[in-house]
Amino acid sequence: MNIEVKPRRRVRGIDPFGAEEIRRLVATFGSPLIIVDCERVRQQYRRLCRALPGVDLHYALKPLPHPSVVLTVLEQGGWLDLATTGEAQLVRRLGAPPERCIHTHPIKRDVDIRNAMACGVRTFVADNPDEVRKFRAYRERTELLLRVSFRSPGAVCDLSRKFGCDPEDAVALARLAAELGIEVRGFSFHVGSQASDAGKHVEAIEVCAQLLVQARKARLGTLDTLDIGGGFPIDYTRRAPDIGRFCAPIRAALARLPARIRIIAEPGRFIAGPAAIGVATVMGRARREGHWWYYLDDGLYGSYSGQLYDHARYPVEALRQGGELLPAVLAGPTCDSIDVIAENLMLPELKAGDLIVGRAMGAYTWASSSEFNFFPRARVVSVNQHSGDTGTVLETPLG
Numbered sequence: 468m469n470i471e472v473k474p475r476r477r478v479r480g481i482d483p484f485g486a487e488e489i490r491r492l493v494a495t496f497g498s499p500l501i502i503v504d505c506e507r508v509r510q511q512y513r514r515l516c517r518a519l520p521g522v523d524l525h526y527a528l529k530p531l532p533h534p535s536v537v538l539t540v541l542e543q544g545g546w547l548d549l550a551t552t553g554e555a556q557l558v559r560r561l562g563a564p565p566e567r568c569i570h571t572h573p574i575k576r577d578v579d580i581r582n583a584m585a586c587g588v589r590t591f592v593a594d595n596p597d598e599v600r601k602f603r604a605y606r607e608r609t610e611l612l613l614r615v616s617f618r619s620p621g622a623v624c625d626l627s628r629k630f631g632c633d634p635e636d637a638v639a640l641a642r643l644a645a646e647l648g649i650e651v652r653g654f655s656f657h658v659g660s661q662a663s664d665a666g667k668h669v670e671a672i673e674v675c676a677q678l679l680v681q682a683r684k685a686r687l688g689t690l691d692t693l694d695i696g697g698g699f700p701i702d703y704t705r706r707a708p709d710i711g712r713f714c715a716p717i718r719a720a721l722a723r724l725p726a727r728i729r730i731i732a733e734p735g736r737f738i739a740g741p742a743a744i745g746v747a748t749v750m751g752r753a754r755r756e757g758h759w760w761y762y763l764d765d766g767l768y769g770s771y772s773g774q775l776y777d778h779a780r781y782p783v784e785a786l787r788q789g790g791e792l793l794p795a796v797l798a799g800p801t802c803d804s805i806d807v808i809a810e811n812l813m814l815p816e817l818k819a820g821d822l823i824v825g826r827a828m829g830a831y832t833w834a835s836s837s838e839f840n841f842f843p844r845a846r847v848v849s850v851n852q853h854s855g856d857t858g859t860v861l862e863t864p865l866g
C-alpha cells in the first residue's frame with residue numbers, strides 16, 4: 468500500500484485564545500497582555516485575498532505596528548503601507564524589502580520623506596500642490612499616488628474629511644506633478660475605517676477610473692495604479708457583513724476598470740483586529756449600588772483606548788465560567804472617572820486576580836494606549852509565528 472504523506476505546510480500551532488493558553492501566557496508574560504495569534508493574521512490575510520482576487524494587499528501598520536504582524540504578512544507574500552518615519556524604520560529593522568512598501572501619509576515633513584527614501588521607499592502619496600512640490604527635489608527617486616477625497620459620513624471613522632483632494636481637482640494636481648517632472652503612478656483613496664457597506668468604495672473606484680483615463684489621455688504620467696485604501700470591517704459586539712459579501716460590489720467595480728491597472732489596497736483593521744485579544748486582571752472590587760465594580764489593570768487609557776478614539780466596542784468576558792451571573796461594571800485602573808470599559812454586564816462573581824478577556828482587540832487598541840497615571844501599557848506577545856512558537860515578545864517600536 469502506498470500512502471502519500473503530504474508535507475504540512477500550514478502552521479496550525481496552539482490556540483492562544485483558549486482559556487488554558489490564556490492562563491499560561493499571562494503566567495509567563497504578565498498582565499495586562501495583548502496576545503497576537505499569527506495564525507489568525509494569516510487567516511485574515513488569506514480571507515481578504517480571496518475576497519479581492521488580483522488585489523495586492525499592503526498591510527497598514529497604524530492599527531498594530533508589531534513586528535510579528537509585519538513579518539507574517541511578508542511571509543504570506545504581502546506588501547506594507549507605511550505612514551511615518553517610525554514605521555519606515557521599524558520595517559527596515561525587520562528587513563522588509565522596500566519595493567514592497569508604500570508611504571501613504573498625505574502630509575509629510577521633508578525629513579519624513581528623506582527618512583522613508585533612506586529605507587528604500589519610492590512610492591508616496593500627496594493630495595495638494597504644496598505637498599506635490601516637496602517631491603520636486605526627489606523626482607529622480609520617487610513617484611506619487613494622488614489621494615482623492617470621498618466623504619463617507621456612514622463610516623465609523625470618516626478618513627476623507629482630513630485628507631484627499633476633491634475629485635474635480637485631481638487631474639490638475641497630476642498636471643502640476645507632470646510639469647515638475649514627478650512621476651504620477653495613479654490615484655488613491657480611503658473612504659473611512661470600519662465601513663458599513665462598500666457603496667463608497669464603488670463610487671470612489673468609478674470616479675478614479677475616469678480620472679485615470681483623463682490623466683492618461685493628457686499624458687500626465689504612467690497612471691497604472693489604483694489604490695482602494697482600507698476600511699474593511701470586522702465583528703465587534705456588533706457583527707460586520709461577511710467579507711466576501713462585503714467585497715462583491717468592489718469586485719464588480721474593479722472588473723469594469725480599463726485593462727492593465729494594478730490594484731492595491733491598504734487593509735489595517737481587517738488583518739490585525741481579529742488576530743489579537745486583550746487580557747486584563749482584576750486588581751480589586753467594590754460593591755456600589757447593587758453592582759459589582761471590578762477594577763482592572765487595563766482600561767480606556769490603555770488597550771481600551773479604541774473605545775474612545777476608534778468608537779469600537781470589544782466583546783468582553785470573564786475567563787472564569789459558571790456560577791450565578793450578577794450585574795457588573797468593568798473599570799480601568801486610573802483615577803479618572805471616565806475610565807470605565809463596560810457597564811450593565813452580567814458576570815460571575817470575580818475576585819482579585821481573575822482574568823478578563825477582550826476579543827477583536829488587535830486594531831487601534833495597544834497602538835493608541837498611553838501610560839496615564841503610570842499604569843504601564845500592555846505587553847504584546849505573539850504566538851504561532853512559526854511552528855512550535857508558544858509565545859514570543861518581540862521588540863516593539865516604542866518599547
Ligand SMILES: *Cc1c(COP(=O)(O)O)cnc(C)c1O
Nearest residue numbers: 527571660697698733734735736
Ligand atoms: C489608517 C489607514 C489605513 C488602514 O485603514 P483600516 O480601515 O484600518 O483598514 C490605510 N491607509 C491609510 C492611509 C490609513 O490612514
